[in-house]
Amino acid sequence: MRGPAEGCAGVDFDLTLEPDKYALLATLQEFRPSEPNRRPLLPSPGWHLNYLARQDYGELLVYVRNFAGIELWECQLDRHPCHQYLRRRTPAPLNDAFRLPPGQYQTTLWDLDGQRAENRIVAADDNLDSGTTNHDFALVLQRR
Numbered sequence: 690m691r692g693p694a695e696g697c698a699g700v701d702f703d704l705t706l707e708p709d710k711y712a713l714l715a716t717l718q719e720f721r722p723s724e725p726n727r728r729p730l731l732p733s734p735g736w737h738l739n740y741l742a743r744q745d746y747g748e749l750l751v752y753v754r755n756f757a758g759i760e761l762w763e764c765q766l767d768r769h770p771c772h773q774y775l776r777r778r779t780p781a782p783l784n785d786a787f788r789l790p791p792g793q794y795q796t797t798l799w800d801l802d803g804q805r806a807e808n809r810i811v812a813a814d815d816n817l818d819s820g821t822t823n824h825d826f827a828l829v830l831q832r833r
Contacts, residue, residue: 728788729742729787729788729789730749730786730789731785732753732785733784733785733786734781735755735757735779735781736754736755736783738753738754738785740752745790746790747831748829748830748832749789749828749830750827751785751828751829752825753785753826754825755779755780755783755822755823755825756778757777757778757823758776758777759774759776760775778823779823781821781822782818783817783819783820783822783826784818784819785816785817785819785828786816787812787813787815787817789813790813791813792812792813792832793810793812793813793832793833794830794831794832794833795808795830795831796808796809796810796811797828797829798817798819799829800824801827802823802825803824810833811830
């Protein structure tokens with residue numbers, strides 16, 4: 690077996706029918722699965738998030754959206770029936786958990802629906818509590 694590939698969450702391995710001709714790096718007695726990657730940001734229930742981060746997590750851009758399911762919306766487009774599936778939003782507590790590399794992060798929280806921004810300082814393992822809302826947000830985090 691070979692060890693974990695760079696950036697993978699699992700273990701890369703090969704099997705052989707000729708073990709005497711193959712370089713064995715782990716046996717069943719000494720093999721331990723690799724640790725799963727720790728998610729750096731965890732949304733609270735009722736929310737989705739996606740982010741872009743520098744390799745060292747020194748800067749992050751995060752999009753957080755309220756999500757209460759999908760619903761069918763029927764309409765007419767030039768006299769033709771149209772069926773679309775739209776995201777449903779409902780107020781939910783927004784309390785994102787950060788699990789970032791150690792340090793303090795200058796954070797700008799942009800309320801995309803309310804069109805306002807708020808600056809905060811958060812620690813690497815803080816929770817960012819933004820109350821109960823159905824708004825969508827963008828966050829910019831920079832390690833200080």
